[in-house]
Amino acid sequence: MTQLFALHSAYGLATAAAAIDAGLLGRDGGAERILVPFTSSRVPETAVGIAGDPVLGPLRARFDRVEPLEDVLGPLHPSSWEPAEADLPILERLLVRAWRLDPQGLELFVQSPQVAPARTLMALFPYARITIVGDGLMTYSPMRVRLPYAVAARIERVVHADVVPGVRPLVGSPRAEIVPVPPVAFAAALRETDAGESGTADDASSVLVLGQYLSALGLMTPAAEVDLQKQLIDRAARWAPQRIVFKPHPAAPPLMTAAVRDRAHVHGIDFVEYRGPLAAELLAERLDALAVVAGFSTALPTVHTLFGRAIGSAGNDRVLAALTPFENSNRIPVTLVDALTRDDAPYSDPARLQLLVDAVGYAMQPENAAHLRGRAEELLHDLDPVERDRYFAPRRLAELRLPGAPRERALNRALRPAGGVGRVEEWRLHALGARRRVGRAWRALRGR
Template sequence: MPTTDRTRVQIFQVSTLYGAATAAAAVDAGLFGAPGEARRLLLVSNNAEIPETAVRLETMTGYERVAARFDGVLDWNEAVHPHHPGTWAPRPEETPLWQRVLRTAWDLDDAPVELVVESIQVNPAKALAAVFAESSVHVYADGLMSYGPTRDELPQSLACRIRRVLHLDLVPGLRPLLLTEYGVGAELVPDEAFRAVLREIAGASRDSAEDAALTAAAAAAPTALLLGQYLAALGILTVEEEEDLHVRMLRGAAAVGHRSVVFKPHPTAPAGYSTALHEEAARTGVRLTVLDGPLLAETYYERCRPGLVVGCFSTAMLTAAHYFGVPVARVGTRTVLERLTPYENSNRVPLTLVDHLVPDLEGDAPPAVPDTTRAGLAPLVRAVGHCMRPSAHPGLREETAAYLAAHGSDPDLAHHFPAERLAELGLRAPARA
């Protein structure tokens, strides 16, 4: 559909199917206006370190059903080739030229453009916003990071254009901290709209090459799903440590009575990553199925309805709990939290949430659907958020100091506030036993 008569154009930048599903649910819920009010384009980017060897979004099961909501699909990698989409950004003096190039390539003419992006702090979203320097920007949250502070300070010329943060209600009752220092408000993507998109994606799996694998997994009558995250790629764990983490997940699931288990490795994990798991499964008498196709974990939830989901700090854990009512448990979360550097690493708040809400599979509490209304969650997240980026949230300093005075020696909370970080910020916690 070519742009005519200055028809408004909305460009939705996505890099994951989960993010694309979130954007599609927002469109379905009318959060971007009624159908036909704007020309909607899906801009796909592959931000993997080596995009040529990573799973392409377009090959993911269910992608076509999500993409069908849009009037066209664009390829950001192709647009900026040979540059890497995660590192390339135009020089300020080049942005007018780049806008002319993209308007021509994407058939935008002189139509007004709205941008809908993920992770506005980094490329490609930041580069896209720089090219379309007059465009309003909507940010959608692809996961749990929106509950934490903005990763980096944004130029005011960009911050003033951001209209809202759209997010899933993964932790009901908790408000995102992302971009609040710029006065940007948060807006929920309705639960039912997102669930409907997930059902579509699961339905697409019945017509896909992965259907046989899903059918075989279901036939094994699994009652637990283990989620791999490939933390070795982030330099947090070694490959051997991460393999051991998966073994501990299996061992823990077996200890609470699960005899048939599915392991879903991270899409970028090495092919031999499940070898140690198979050896442990044979030793403990657990039936293990590895589901390594280009599928969302949520597709498995829809098709197979597990009784337990185990992970480290994957968003898919809280998706299982909130949207499917599946009990969840964590393994290795605290170790990863303690190793995470620097303190302001964006993964800290997702780790904090899982550590605080989700039972430890190797502890005494049974797996459960987390109670996100429990007292103390929001103050903990705000205190961690202030310690991550104090300059962005100076108004939280007094509240954080009071929180530390009350809870800083609590062994269930103290590990969120290393003494070295508190010393850097001039904050104090009670002496720890």
């Protein structure tokens, strides 16, 4: 038996390591564990992947072997690895030989199952049992593509860091077993990545603000993101810290940092920029931060659940309204952080928050998450209109004929398709049929 872990993020690697430590993954007969790391960055040459990051060395030590995927793919980007179906058996034999595998006794652990290379590996090893390893808040989003039945039927488990306790992720098959990694085990794995750097701790009371660089993802304009960063500083100022420590996104331009620095000075608060390797969760611990503030970063629920830090956010209502299309995969992470950080949010009960996640998940992917329609109707039936409009676009509700949809105009109702055929086309076919029947009757009367 071999357990093959195809992972690309430090968060996913820490999740897998913590699950191993907690005894959640089993190791029947002393199964070998192989880490197959790869870099998902658009420009892999500019990023430090999990295969080479020195601070992740203790986590990589959980595995018996490390076989970087790039050593096999060469110059081909992992996200572009989509071979023809006819080539899969050949590639399977090649990888079985290169990685010394038993294809009949293989358990495959993957992140981001909707896209290559995870999707390719799941199809390439047709007898492997499949476990999805969570990658932060994206794990709570429904599958955005329909996987072939031969693949979906083999997804047995979803292993995820339990950073939103009581809420079940939607990724994977509805029949998959959900395996939450205890916060204590996950926190211990994260602490192993602390490189022990100095110069980040003193007695000044601090709030940690995290940048995400959303304009690079096309979620907003650079000017709108600068405005959002200022709102985050305003939110951080509510804790009255002596200092704001800003950890920018590695790819963000200096303009972003300049904007938040100026805003901090407007509040009379000292400002420090941090560009070191320490993860946000560990940096908050090192600073003994009063709070952590960000847009919709996975670090927010993580640092709150694992270390008990206060969290805050800003601007998520604007992000939710701007996300297009409605099924944008960021919608669930934004929804979760918004519901967890809003003042007087009505989602403190995990069951209520689960209902919101299920309803938004169904509205995003009504075909892949068809089993959640009843949950969506349950939430929307009595939901306050302001809450409804915050998380659900009226047009989407109308398309899916869900409670709370705007009243349909008479013309639209008349033209709405029925039974898969547009109403105008239905009337035309009725008229054509009636004309033919009249023609046949007339010919019968004339004896033809």
